[in-house]
Amino acid sequence: MKSKIFFSVTFVICLVIISIISLVKKEDYNHDANTTLFQNNSSIEFNEKYDGIEDRIKFEFDMLKDPTTGKIPRNIREREVRFAETQPTREEINDNLNVYTTLGPGNLGGRTRAFEYDILDPLIMLSGGVSSGMFRSVDGGASWTNVTPSGEIHNVTSLAQDRRAGFQSNWYYGTGEALGNTASLDAAFYLGHGIYKSIDNGVSWTKLAATNSTLEDFNSPFDLVHRIVVNPVNGHIYAACQRVIERSIDGGTTWSIVLGTSGGDNLTGVTDIVCASTGRLYAAFTGREETGMDGVWTSTTGNLGTWTHIAGTGSATTPPGWNAAGTYGRVVFALASFPFDSLALYVLYGNNVVSNCAGVAAPEADFFRWHQLSSVWTDRSANLPDEAGCLNNNDPFAVQGGYDLVIAVKPNDPNFVVIGGTNAYRSTN
Numbered sequence: 469m470k471s472k473i474f475f476s477v478t479f480v481i482c483l484v485i486i487s488i489i490s491l492v493k494k495e496d497y498n499h500d501a502n503t504t505l506f507q508n509n510s511s512i513e514f515n516e517k518y519d520g521i522e523d524r525i526k527f528e529f530d531m532l533k534d535p536t537t538g539k540i541p542r543n544i545r546e547r548e549v550r551f552a553e554t555q556p557t558r559e560e561i562n563d564n565l566n567v568y569t570t571l572g573p574g575n576l577g578g579r580t581r582a583f584e585y586d587i588l589d590p591l592i593m594l595s596g597g598v599s600s601g602m603f604r605s606v607d608g609g610a611s612w613t614n615v616t617p618s619g620e621i622h623n624v625t626s627l628a629q630d631r632r633a634g635f636q637s638n639w640y641y642g643t644g645e646a647l648g649n650t651a652s653l654d655a656a657f658y659l660g661h662g663i664y665k666s667i668d669n670g671v672s673w674t675k676l677a678a679t680n681s682t683l684e685d686f687n688s689p690f691d692l693v694h695r696i697v698v699n700p701v702n703g704h705i706y707a708a709c710q711r712v713i714e715r716s717i718d719g720g721t722t723w724s725i726v727l728g729t730s731g732g733d734n735l736t737g738v739t740d741i742v743c744a745s746t747g748r749l750y751a752a753f754t755g756r757e758e759t760g761m762d763g764v765w766t767s768t769t770g771n772l773g774t775w776t777h778i779a780g781t782g783s784a785t786t787p788p789g790w791n792a793a794g795t796y797g798r799v800v801f802a803l804a805s806f807p808f809d810s811l812a813l814y815v816l817y818g819n820n821v822v823s824n825c826a827g828v829a830a831p832e833a834d835f836f837r838w839h840q841l842s843s844v845w846t847d848r849s850a851n852l853p854d855e856a857g858c859l860n861n862n863d864p865f866a867v868q869g870g871y872d873l874v875i876a877v878k879p880n881d882p883n884f885v886v887i888g889g890t891n892a893y894r895s896t897n
Contacts, residue, residue, distance in 0.1 A: 571609030582627035596624025642693025711737035745806035755796030787845035798870035818870030
């Protein structure tokens with residue numbers, strides 16, 4: 469009797485379970501069918517929304533990644549917070565956003581001619597002075613340490629970091645100032661003593677033996693180094709030296725001339741150089757150059773014999789308004805950052821004008837823009853600052869014979885340009 473009852477109960481329970489499973493499967497089927505129907509009826513809207521999310525994620529990733537590695541740097545949030553803590557608050561900034569704070573170096577920083585942020589950490593800054601040497605800060609300029617090698621010349625005029633992934637700890641600085649080292653003697657210059665290299669992110673420095681010379685004699689192109697750049701594609705180092713462009717393809721161990729000829733003096737040998745993200749180079753030679761090298765040159769490889777003369781004596785693309793050789797002086801560059809570097813190379817040079825409020829008052833420089841893709845120059849000299857009134861050595865735009873002559877372009881805006889003479893000015897167009 470008990471066994472019959474047990475069998476009957478078990479049978480009933482099995483029927484109940486089977487019924488429940490059947491109902492669940494039916495609901496699942498209806499749910500799947502409804503879901504499928506919904507997806508079919510709104511697939512375009514759903515896919516567009518999904519693509520939008522993916523695009524947004526990719527956009528955020530591209531904003532944060534290191535363009536050379538394709539990866540987001542480690543500790544990026546911590547670095548962001550550290551950097552943000554050094555920035556002024558809204559209350560500390562006045563309405564015209566024209567507030568500057570002295571950051572030093574206050575411990576004999578000298579007249580600064582070279583300055584760079586570390587590409588991996590903006591709180592690390594290096595500052596080079598003509599009569600003080602190399603200084604390094606790890607706290608956004610709150611404090612500085614003199615890192616010039618002991619027993620070496622305390623003189624820095626140019627500075628560059630190797631920005632390739634895996635090489636960012638390599639830095640180079642050049643020495644020697646060609647123009648105006650003293651306020652009491654025209655054209656006085658400060659001989660340098662070669663190029664120095666750091667492999668520990670600027671903490672310590674060693675002179676490159678191939679750039680060494682006799683300290684007291686003007687007997688080497690490396691006695692006056694006007695600018696150093698590192699090609700971001702292959703790491704080749706270029707030094708705009710006295711009358712020549714020197715190159716090293718082995719980290720500074722050996723050097724060779726790729727443009728120009730040695731000789732001249734500090735006035736006839738001033739040069740400049742910049743390098744685009746593609747590896748294209750632009751070199752400048754002063755208008756006082758006596759061998760037909762004056763003006764602007766470009767090369768896609770930097771190799772000897774590959775340079776094209778795009779402005780200056782004998783150049784087929786010299787723009788109208790460009791001064792003839794012997795009637796202009798030092799030439800300086802600013803190159804827009806990627807992806808704008810094929811669109812805007814800015815060129816500023818001293819035009820030999822000495823403005824005089826009692827006679828002819830005029831800007832003491834000329835200003836041009838080169839568009840590489842179209843190979844076209846635009847003369848923007850007429851736009852140089854000339855404020856109301858007149859003040860000798862100040863306004864119109866004054867450059868003290870080319871000594872006070874600098875130009876820079878904002879990294880994310882090729883139309884935002886800053887120029888400096890005895891005063892600094894900016895343009896947003």
